[in-house]
Amino acid sequence: xxxxxxxxxxxxxxxxxxxxxxxxxxxxxxxxxxxxxxxxxxxxxxxxxxxxxxxxxxxxxxxxxxxxxxxxxxxxxxxxxxxxxxxxxxxxxxxxxxxxxxxxxxxxxxxxxxxxxxxxxxxxxxxxxxxxxxxxxxxxxxxxxxxxxxxxxxxxxxxxxxxxxxxxxxxxxxxxxxxxxxxxxxxxxxxxxxxxxxxxxxxxxxxxxxxxxxxxxxxxxxxxxxxxxxxxxxxxxxxxxxxxxxxxxxxxxxxxxxxxxxxxxxxxxxxxxxxxxxxxxxxxxxxxxxxxxxxxxxxxxxxxxxxxxxxxxxxxxxxxxxxxxxxxxxxxxxxxxx
Amino acid sequence: xxxxxxxxxxxxxxxxxxxxxxxxxxxxxxxxxxxxxxxxxxxxxxxxxxxxxxxxxxxxxxxxxxxxxxxxxxxxxxxxxxxxxxxxxxxxxxxxxxxxxxxxxxxxxxxxxxxxxxxxxxxxxxxxxxxxxxxxxxxxxxxxxxxxxxxxxxxxxxxxxxxxxxxxxxxxxxxxxxxxxxxxxxxxxxxxxxxxxxxxxxxxxxxxxxxxxxxxxxxxxxxxxxxxxxxxxxxxxxxxxxxxxxxxxxxxxxxxxxxxxxxxxxxxxxxxxxxxxxxxxxxxxxxxxxxxxxxxxxxxxxxxxxxxxxxxxxxxxxxxxxxxxxxxxxxxxxxxxx
Numbered sequence: 191x192x193x194x195x196x197x198x199x200x201x202x203x204x205x206x207x208x209x210x211x212x213x214x215x216x217x218x219x220x221x222x223x224x225x226x227x228x229x230x231x232x233x234x235x236x237x238x239x240x241x242x243x244x245x246x247x248x249x250x251x252x253x254x255x256x257x258x259x260x261x262x263x264x265x266x267x268x269x270x271x272x273x274x275x276x277x278x279x280x281x282x283x284x285x286x287x288x289x290x291x292x293x294x295x296x297x298x299x300x301x302x303x304x305x306x307x308x309x310x311x312x313x314x315x316x317x318x319x320x321x322x323x324x325x326x327x328x329x330x331x332x333x334x335x336x337x338x339x340x341x342x343x344x345x346x347x348x349x350x351x352x353x354x355x356x357x358x359x360x361x362x363x364x365x366x367x368x369x370x371x372x373x374x375x376x377x378x379x380x381x382x383x384x385x386x387x388x389x390x391x392x393x394x395x396x397x398x399x400x401x402x403x404x405x406x407x408x409x410x411x412x413x414x415x416x417x418x419x420x421x422x423x424x425x426x427x428x429x430x431x432x433x434x435x436x437x438x439x440x441x442x443x444x445x446x447x448x449x450x451x452x453x454x455x456x457x458x459x460x461x462x463x464x465x466x467x468x469x470x471x472x473x474x475x476x477x478x479x480x481x482x483x484x485x486x487x488x489x490x491x492x493x494x495x496x497x498x499x500x501x502x503x504x505x506x507x508x509x510x511x512x513x514x515x516x517x518x519x520x521x522x523x524x525x526x527x528x
Numbered sequence: 529x530x531x532x533x534x535x536x537x538x539x540x541x542x543x544x545x546x547x548x549x550x551x552x553x554x555x556x557x558x559x560x561x562x563x564x565x566x567x568x569x570x571x572x573x574x575x576x577x578x579x580x581x582x583x584x585x586x587x588x589x590x591x592x593x594x595x596x597x598x599x600x601x602x603x604x605x606x607x608x609x610x611x612x613x614x615x616x617x618x619x620x621x622x623x624x625x626x627x628x629x630x631x632x633x634x635x636x637x638x639x640x641x642x643x644x645x646x647x648x649x650x651x652x653x654x655x656x657x658x659x660x661x662x663x664x665x666x667x668x669x670x671x672x673x674x675x676x677x678x679x680x681x682x683x684x685x686x687x688x689x690x691x692x693x694x695x696x697x698x699x700x701x702x703x704x705x706x707x708x709x710x711x712x713x714x715x716x717x718x719x720x721x722x723x724x725x726x727x728x729x730x731x732x733x734x735x736x737x738x739x740x741x742x743x744x745x746x747x748x749x750x751x752x753x754x755x756x757x758x759x760x761x762x763x764x765x766x767x768x769x770x771x772x773x774x775x776x777x778x779x780x781x782x783x784x785x786x787x788x789x790x791x792x793x794x795x796x797x798x799x800x801x802x803x804x805x806x807x808x809x810x811x812x813x814x815x816x817x818x819x820x821x822x823x824x825x826x827x828x829x830x831x832x833x834x835x836x837x838x839x840x841x842x843x844x845x846x847x848x849x850x851x852x853x854x855x856x857x858x859x860x861x862x863x864x865x866x
Contacts, residue, residue: 244797252797416792435795444793451785454754457773457804459582459590464802466795 194221199262199290199505201246204255207443208513209246214262214506221293229301230272231284231294234528235498237265237316238508238521240349240414240439249445252468261289262505267305267315268294269528278304285315290505292525303476307484312528317350317520318494319483325436325469326354327479330412331362332472333434333465338363340409341428344385345419346439348375350494350520353383354483355412357492360384364410367403369419371515378518382493391419401426415440421451427460435466439513495519532559537600537628537843539584542593545781546851547584552600552844559631567639568610569622569632572866573836575603575654576846576859578687578752578777587783590806599627600843605643605653606632607866616642623653628843630863641814645822650866655688655858656832657821663774663807664692665817668750669700670810671772671803676701678747679766682723683757684777686713688832688858691721692821693750695830698722702748705741707757709853716856720831729757739764753778759789765798773804777851833857 195218202215224230245263246256256263266288270280275298278284283305288294305315317323329351336342342359346352347368356366356379368379368388379388387403389396400422407428413420417440420433427433441448457464486492497519499508504523512521533556540553562568583601584594594601604626608618613636616622621643626632643653655661667689674680680697684690685706694704694717706717706726717726725741727734738760745766751758755778765771779786795802824830835857837846842861850859 252799413792416790420792435792438792438796441790441793444790447789447791447793449787450790452754452779452782452788453785453791453802454751454758454773454776454804455779455782455785457802458776458806459804461590461805461809462803464791464795465800466792466797467799468796471799 194293195219196221196291196293197502198292199502201256201258201260201262204248204258205246208243208510210510211507213246216502216506222295224272224274224295226274227297227299228295229270229275229278229298231266231268231286231288231296232271233266233268233288233292233294233525235267235313235316236290236502236505236523236525237320238505238512238523239265239321240437240509240512242509243513253470261291263287264290265302265316265321266290266294267312267320273298283312283315285320290502290523292502310484310487313496313498313522314487314494316522317496318354318487318492319480321469322350322520323354323483324476324479326351326358327482328469328472328475329434329436329467330355330358330410332475333467334410334412334432336362336364336410339365341365341367341404341406342410342412343367343369343404343408343423344412344414345369345423346414346437347385347388348378348383348518349414351436352412352414353379353494354492356383356385357486359410361486361491365406367400367408369400369415369423374518378495382495397422407431410434412436417441417448417450424451424453424456427456427462429460431460431462433462433464435464497521499523501525532631533557534559534629534631535840536630537840539594539596539598539600542586542596543584546581546848548848549845551584554840554844560633562610562612562633564612565635565637566633567608567613567616567636569604569606569624569626569634570609571604571606571626571630571632571863573605573651573654574628574840574843574861574863575658576843576850576861577603577659578775578847578850580847581851590808599629601625602628603640603654603659604628604632605650605658611636621650621653623658628840628861630840648822648825651834651836651860652825652832654860655834656692656825656830657818659807660688660858661692661821662814662817664689664696665820666807666810666813667772667774667805668693668696668748670813671805672748672750672770674700674702674748677703679703679705679742679744680748680750681705681707681742681746681761682750682752683707683761684752684775685723685726686716686721686856687752689774690750690752691717691832692830694721694723695824697748698724699824699829703744705738705746707738707761712856716833720833735760745769748772750774755779755786755788762789762791762794765794765800767798769798769800771800771802773802835859837861839863
């Protein structure tokens with residue numbers, strides 16, 4: 191075991207905003223011997239998330255910042271290659287916060303989940319069956335509370351969370367409007383993810399297009415962007431609307447908070463609710479969400495798109511690339527065959 | 529009955545923002561004969577509300593704008609002087625949207641409530657037992673969901689709604705912080721309404737004072753002002769905070785919405801909820817709220833302050849005066865002895 195070489199992506203410096211390739215470095219180190227209770231996980235897929243911007247930020251946040259010099263925090267999916275935890279035999283497929291590295295030595299209790307859906311690709315355990323899927327499921331159904339016949343608008347609608355939100359809303363009988371950047375993503379929303387309408391926020395007539403797509407008003411707005419995109423949606427709220435604040439991808443820096451049109455009067459006149467959440471608070475809800483998601487996948491009601499980058503060398507620039515909008519689908523890094 | 533002369537305050541023109549004296553005119557007209565099912569109410573107290581700004585605004589709102597030339601919409605409390613509704617005998621004390629006038633001829637079904645608490649002054653039926661009290665009760669308890677030991681911050685804390693919110697929060701075991709304008713109102717908050725701390729937003733060191741008063745963070749913010757006052761409070765939210773959007777008194781115009789610091793990141797990182805409401809949606813909750821309020825009044829746990837202006841001539845300038853901050857307590861206009 192000690193002959194194995196572990197490539198690790200470390201956070202080299204604190205990014206002022208979106209982490210760029212230059213804020214990381216790749217090093218190699220030996221894999222340590224296992225202590226009792228530990229397992230060795232061979233990472234097969236690493237996840238790339240917009241939320242990583244927050245994880246490496248120094249400003250107040252919902253989790254401790256990744257330390258300078260530490261392995262970049264990340265969900266990963268892999269296989270147990272050695273085990274000193276009798277409950278976790280070699281060969282078990284698992285997910286957890288194993289970090290951007292080839293191998294992780296962790297306590298057995300740090301395993302987030304055994305992946306038991308053998309009929310689904312392992313990669314889905316990081317996307318539609320992973321944090322993205324459960325985020326979409328919880329945020330939409332618990333906070334958005336969509337009812338059949340209502341209109342649900344989603345920003346970053348072609349993304350890993352947004353595409354799932356739109357499809358879950360549709361499964362619940364809602365009319366769905368996606369907002370995405372560029373003609374390719376806009377087309378994806380309608381053609382692949384089944385949105386009833388989609389609007390490209392990069393066009394000059396975005397506001398007019400959105401108004402047309404939301405003629406009956408907006409009952410639920412699942413917001414992954416904040417910023418000007420959200421300002422445009424707020425103008426169309428129906429009475430009793432729910433705004434789910436899941437992410438703020440369009441805003442480059444929150445320190446200090448940028449200015450925007452105040453929302454209080456909208457919320458008051460429309461008796462609307464705007465609520466933020468962090469999915470990690472709701473881990474008790476993951477199993478039920480995954481049961482729904484797996485069923486919809488098997489029934490063909492839920493589809494997903496992945497963009498797989500081959501090799502750990504892609505990791506340092508991978509988050510910056512998300513914010514450049516260059517990916518189509520859930521971004522993953524594959525380290526080895528599964 | 530037809531000899532009676534009715535003084536009426538009409539909306540003479542559409543105010544661009546806060547209605548001023550010049551936007552009203554006082555006229556006299558005869559009181560019409562009653563038709564079957566109608567009653568004649570002699571108004572004793574007229575109410576003056578910050579919300580009247582919205583009622584006379586032409587922009588989209590939660591109620592139809594008061595028409596130019598119509599009697600100003602208002603809650604009033606009075607006594608039935610003539611009746612062609614057998615269910616409502618002469619002498620019954622009632623409240624309703626009787627308007628700014630001496631007499632109202634209305635259908636018996638338009639009576640909002642018979643005032644049956646003979647031990648409480650009739651004036652309270654427009655304030656602490658009226659729309660202000662039920663607004664405070666519903667907004668705080670239903671949307672704010674305060675728990676014992678939590679910190680509740682209230683803006684316009686010396687006002688008719690705010691003072692009631694603070695006391696109800698205290699009754700529920702919360703620590704209360706009031707925000708008010710000027711030393712007199714600040715003192716009222718602590719000395720009369722029992723806030724644990726109060727901060728004057730008109731002082732130069734408001735932000736520092738607020739930070740000190742909210743050292744343990746803010747769990748519930750009951751917002752009657754929006755604007756810069758709210759921006760200061762948002763910096764102190766605890767995880768899971770609830771923001772109740774009840775009014776926007778500090779913002780002179782919402783057309784277009786003024787700029788302010790965006791709130792999305794606060795809401796996300798703090799898993800916070802911001803929700804607007806319009807009390808008229810919740811009329812089914814008034815009786816239960818009034819039972820609580822009457823009990824607390826009788827037990828001496830809830831106190832109130834009224835500012836009574838004598839004579840209908842005060843009406844045209846009365847709303848503007850609220851926004852100038854000149855009143856202490858619930859502003860009422862008394863037309864005759866009760």
